[in-house]
Amino acid sequence: MSGTQLDAGAVSALQGALAAEHAALWSYTLILAFVPADQAAVARTDIIAHRTLRSQIEQTLTDVGARPVSAQPAYTTPVPVTDVLSAGRLAVTAEADALGAWRSVLEHTTNVQLRAAAFKALAEGTARAARWRLATGTTPVIPSLPGITR
């Protein structure tokens, strides 16, 4: 394992975050097909944020000698996406899954810089999730404990 700078737990948690980012990106592509222009603009901004996180994780995993997990060709949505509301709810779910994964990264490393990056993703993701929760009437708009409570 020479060449590895993160322990197995941290690498595994990062792979989990990468899988969640892949799923979120796939979800937003589907969401774009169902939401009106104003929400599509928000979705595109969110896609940019998730792409940035995805590439940061992939680069980090590669740098520590781990092979980044690949995206699945398709994902199963909790409920069929057929309209604006179900599309918005998929965004809520995708963001909640990503928040859980980033919280797990936070809990699986003592590396101060990785913790800072994971917290940044958790905090920014909480704000991102809040917009979709508001749009879909999901309460609370800001959960008490993002990454745990939904």
Place this chain on the structure above:
Amino acid sequence: MSPVGVAPRLSRRRALVLLGAAVPALAACSTSAADAGPDPLIPLAERARTDVALVTAAITADPGLTGVLDPLRSARVDHADALQKEIDRLAGATTPTAAPQAAAPSGAADMAAVRQAVDAAAREATGLIGGLPVERVGLVGSVAACCSAYATVLGSPA
């Protein structure tokens, strides 16, 4: 604590993307969480209880704020409970400590005061993230993310 450092032989050019993205406020943190001394979560729990009292007073003073501030009050109640539970767990308390009641706010209880309080809460919790043990950092990170989101929603302190 065994910090997992970046291997020195990695060149700066290939600096790890996530590992190189230190937030200055966190980078300055102590990593010695196992020191003897007061539990660093105690001020967070106290602040959460104080915020509950402040938000309650702000809503009483202006019931028009209920819709905006009641979710924040619920969140801070949850934070106080979760933090106190963790404080009690570490202290080995067999029966949970009765959480002390926060005193009524001494200054103005208005939206500006609430903004300032939630912003301070986000900063205080964020400041602990670098140095907490793994079993506590998730809780504090979630509290910080929640307060940070409220600070954004409510706007900057005046």
